[in-house]
Amino acid sequence: MTAPALDAPPRALYRITEAMRLLSLSRSxxxxxxxxxxLRTVQQGRTRLVPAAxxxxxxxxxxxxxxxGGTR
Structure with missing residues (x-):
């Protein structure tokens, strides 16, 4: 995956695989x-997307x- 261009607008939506990488969590x-x-998601057609927010x-x-829980 290439680095985003410096003038690229911020991402609003991420695919599940991208959210997995961002959060360091497994698919399950x-x-x-x-x-x-x-974790809130939206659907665009058959694709489930995770908003950046x-x-x-x-x-x-x-x-x-x-x-x-008292841990930091």
């Missing part, structure tokens, strides 16, 4: 989080859970 864990309602929100959720 990604789909488990989607089913649990913890949903990835940020998921990371925020993990950080909040870590703080509540």
């Amino acid at each position: 864990v990604i789909y488990e989080q989607i089913r649990a309602g913890r 949903a990835i940020t929100a998921y990371v925020d959720l993990l950080e909040q859970e870590a703080m509540k």
Whole structure:
């Protein structure tokens, strides 16, 4: 995969495989989080996509859970 051009607009949507790489999670864990309602997705035709904001929100959720659990 090549690096994005410097003038390229930020990505709004990611394919599941890209979300897997960004979050360092397996396909099964990604789909488990989607089913649990913890990772939001949208559909375009038959393709399931993860909005960039949903990835940020998921990371925020993990950080909040870590703080509540007393680990940092």
